Amino acid sequence: MRYAETGYNLEIDLSKGSIEKVETNPKDMEQYLGGNGINAKLLFERVPPGVDPWSPDNLLIFGNGLLNGTSVPGANRVSVDTIAPLNGLMGHSLMGGFFGAEMKMAGYDRIVLSGKAPDLVYIAIRNDKVEIRDASHLRGKGMYDTACTIRKELNDERAWVAAIGPAGENRVMMSSIDCGNSSAARTVGPVMGSKNVKAIAIRGTKDVNLAHPAELWELTSKLRKQLDANPNVGDWMAVDEDDSFHHNNFSWGNARTRLKNFWSASLEERWRNLKYDHMSRQSGCWNCPKACHNVIQWPGRRRFSYKCYGKDTYHMASFQELDFTYEILGIAQDLGLDSYSTPQTVAFALELLDAGILTEKDFPGMPSDIRGRFYYLIHKIAFREDIGDVLAHGISGAAAIIGKGAEKYDHNTVKKFEQLPIKLGKLNPAYYLMIATGEDMAITQIEGSFPQDPIADPELREEFIRNWTACPDDKFKEWFRQWEKRDQLPDDAMCAISDWNECMHYLDDSLGFCGFVSSFRGQFGGTTGYDVWNMPKVVTHATGVEFDKDRIWECFMRNRTLVRALNSRAGLRRYMERPPEDHWAVRNEEYEQQLLTKYYDFKGWTFDGIPTKETLEKLNLDYVAEDLIKRGVLTGDEVTALNDARARKEKE
Amino acid sequence: MDDKLLKKRIIKNIKVDTKKCAGCRACEMACSAFHAVPKYSSVNSGRSRIMVLIDEVRDMFVPIRAGEYTEAECNGRNTYIIDGKEYNECTFCPASCPSRDAFRDPDSGLPLKCDMCEDDPPVEKPMCVEACTFGALTYEEREVWEEVESAKHGEMEIGLKAMIKKHGLKKVMDTVARVSKS
Structure with missing residues (x-):
């Protein structure tokens, strides 16, 4: 018997219409855990370089975190992965809620979609009964109507429906896959659209087996209470109405303008009332004691929900206030547009209009007020009409099509993905490394364990260190003890800090943990829900396979290195690893490049950022090394970055 | 002259505050784990004796606990219209009955009924209540004195x-x- 995982993948080839339940190798769990790790392995093995991401040969994988659907609180993230049409690298997104738990209980660890359906379909899964059904009547429908119609057709109010809206059907880069209050974006939506899959409805009633029942129950009962009581975990924006952090520090419009004194007590009071006057409740995800979704009922609108920074993106892109986000967000979500990249793309288009690169002719019938313009443009984008057809490529893609200097306005993307609109003064070396090299394409998916700022008061600093339960190694405590200025720590510390931050996200994504109970929350208070000490215990009792800190850390390194190898094979090279040029006002190219070399070396990668043969083999990724050598990506004789002649030259 | 015999009975009650429910389904998880054999060896919402009806757009979050098994369908039914949405006549029903598959063991088809987690030694409160960190489910015991015969x-x-x-x-x-x- 398999524990925590089901041992089966659901393979659906949409071109052939074939449905297969495929038994998986239990050794894969021991090596890669689950989620993004096993997804990366499948992508590496089955989508060779050169496959057009839009083609039927690309895969779209919904991979359960190993612990989803178990008694482990806060584990519910599904890694939705594909080869991203935006840049040809691995596209990775996370969906919380209930889809993963339902998939587990239906008997599957992951759903692997390949091929392309001849016409629009939806997939209905009830345990072993899997059907590909016609969805032509759902074409153009929003998320909510799609889910309701499918539930009715299946006569099952408890089926969870993950769907794309019109934006996904029209292959808009900023489109998302939504399931209830949860959503996956970062180019998985358009790939689902390209496969002609409108939705997947799922419901399961099978056992998810656990290896050490009594021990796991005792541990998870304790963890549930701890998560509940710990103010450092969960989304602080759900409970704290002081959002001066984003509004005063992040940039408005097309990631351009900082309004350093925007926030005020009276504004906070006004927004607090706006929220609580319209909030129906806060809701949560499968088996999590935190309720991070704010469910809002706005007059004349359907109820919708948001969490975290999703509260700010629309009104900050348009220089409006919270009421505008409340007005537009439900509509944008129903169209299937992601609230992270879409508002920036709209602001980018309006900036091009101001600059004269686009003209009024490109926006026929557009209202003159800013709010009207946002409504106009999100609809144009979702349905790919007029300029919306161009903007649907995302900022980088649209800039390239528009030309005429539009590329200069594409100033806030990394590897073509839109980034958080942060523009700061002084370079922060750890953040430089994380933004440059992160392959989850967003800083929020890599930062979060080591505190962002030093603590000035030596006594408070010592107290923090004493209570720092999440700290994986005493060296971090030493560095923190010496740390006085944000940008001043030894280079090896910057490398190790970036690595630990990344480690936590990779473990979360393979185990199914939400960043809010784990990777993203260690930086505040030092005691997060899950860390490298208690994660192995939970995994051991759930799976019956003995894990400790070192073994689980090795799983992180394996998964991280595999993702890097997949992307190296697809063409990712050193020159692409650059934070936005204006991310910091003061830059030091020489220092940055030297630091990058050190980080590559720390990771066991070459000067070009490719894992060496030796690094791959140490992590049991021999098949990856062989493939890279066969394809000429590696010769097999490479040394790690610092031993490269170019690094020595850099030093001189 | 009649003698009055009084007997003490404990009524176990789970109070449901639907406003506090976050829809996390930890109650389903805990119920199914507690009733698994061996205890806590599996999780399966389909075997849970409590299920949360979730409709976010209607702001409907209702945990429903499995009640008595009934051999026959109801003679008449209720359709609820709440906040403008019409709910299926069986939506809020706690019974395991021939007209639907709710509250039936997914393998055997046998009816499932909440037993308030009766156990030896007794648990302090039912597992669904224990797992509900939001306070949507609270447990109370009420003593009643009943006349007997x-x-x-x-x-x-x-x-x-x-x-x-x-x-x-x-x-x-x-x-x-x-x-x-x-």
Whole structure:
């Protein structure tokens, strides 16, 4: 018997219409855990370089975190992965809620979609009964109507429906896959659209087996209470109405303008009332004691929900206030547009209009007020009409099509993905490394364990260190003890800090943990829900396979290195690893490049950022090394970055 | 003159505050784990004796606990219209019945009924309540004193007199003595 995982993948080839339940190798769990790790392995093995991401040969994988659907609180993230049409690298997104738990209980660890359906379909899964059904009547429908119609057709109010809206059907880069209050974006939506899959409805009633029942129950009962009581975990924006952090520090419009004194007590009071006057409740995800979704009922609108920074993106892109986000967000979500990249793309288009690169002719019938313009443009984008057809490529893609200097306005993307609109003064070396090299394409998916700022008061600093339960190694405590200025720590510390931050996200994504109970929350208070000490215990009792800190850390390194190898094979090279040029006002190219070399070396990668043969083999990724050598990506004789002649030259 | 016999009974109650429910389904998880054999060895919402009805757009979050099994469908049904949405006549029903598959063991088809997590030694409160960190489910025990058979004292006398008349006092007394020993 398999524990925590089901041992089966659901393979659906949409071109052939074939449905297969495929038994998986239990050794894969021991090596890669689950989620993004096993997804990366499948992508590496089955989508060779050169496959057009839009083609039927690309895969779209919904991979359960190993612990989803178990008694482990806060584990519910599904890694939705594909080869991203935006840049040809691995596209990775996370969906919380209930889809993963339902998939587990239906008997599957992951759903692997390949091929392309001849016409629009939806997939209905009830345990072993899997059907590909016609969805032509759902074409153009929003998320909510799609889910309701499918539930009715299946006569099952408890089926969870993950769907794309019109934006996904029209292959808009900023489109998302939504399931209830949860959503996956970062180019998985358009790939689902390209496969002609409108939705997947799922419901399961099978056992998810656990290896050490009594021990796991005792541990998870304790963890549930701890998560509940710990103010450092969960989304602080759900409970704290002081959002001066984003509004005063992040940039408005097309990631351009900082309004350093925007926030005020009276504004906070006004927004607090706006929220609580319209909030129906806060809701949560499968088996999590935190309720991070704010469910809002706005007059004349359907109820919708948001969490975290999703509260700010629309009104900050348009220089409006919270009421505008409340007005537009439900509509944008129903169209299937992601609230992270879409508002920036709209602001980018309006900036091009101001600059004269686009003209009024490109926006026929557009209202003159800013709010009207946002409504106009999100609809144009979702349905790919007029300029919306161009903007649907995302900022980088649209800039390239528009030309005429539009590329200069594409100033806030990394590897073509839109980034958080942060523009700061002084370079922060750890953040430089994380933004440059992160392959989850967003800083929020890599930062979060080591505190962002030093603590000035030596006594408070010592107290923090004493209570720092999440700290994986005493060296971090030493560095923190010496740390006085944000940008001043030894280079090896910057490398190790970036690595630990990344480690936590990779473990979360393979185990199914939400960043809010784990990777993203260690930086505040030092005691997060899950860390490298208690994660192995939970995994051991759930799976019956003995894990400790070192073994689980090795799983992180394996998964991280595999993702890097997949992307190296697809063409990712050193020159692409650059934070936005204006991310910091003061830059030091020489220092940055030297630091990058050190980080590559720390990771066991070459000067070009490719894992060496030796690094791959140490992590049991021999098949990856062989493939890279066969394809000429590696010769097999490479040394790690610092031993490269170019690094020595850099030093001189 | 009738003697009144009073007997203490504990009524176990789970109070549901739907406003506090976050829809996390930890109650389903905990119920299914507790009733798994061996205990806590699996999780399966389909085996849970509590299920949360979730409709976010209607702001409907209702945990429903499995009640009595019924052999037949209802003679008449209720359709609820709440906040403008019409709910299926079975939506809020706690019964396991032939008309649907809710509250049935997914493998055997046998009805599932909440047993308040009766256990030896007894648990402090049912597992769904224990797992509900939002306070949507709270457990309370209420003592009630119920009259037992007291009003029937007179009726018993009439019956006994008839028995004595038929069988004689001694035989009836011997029988009462024997029955009371067994």
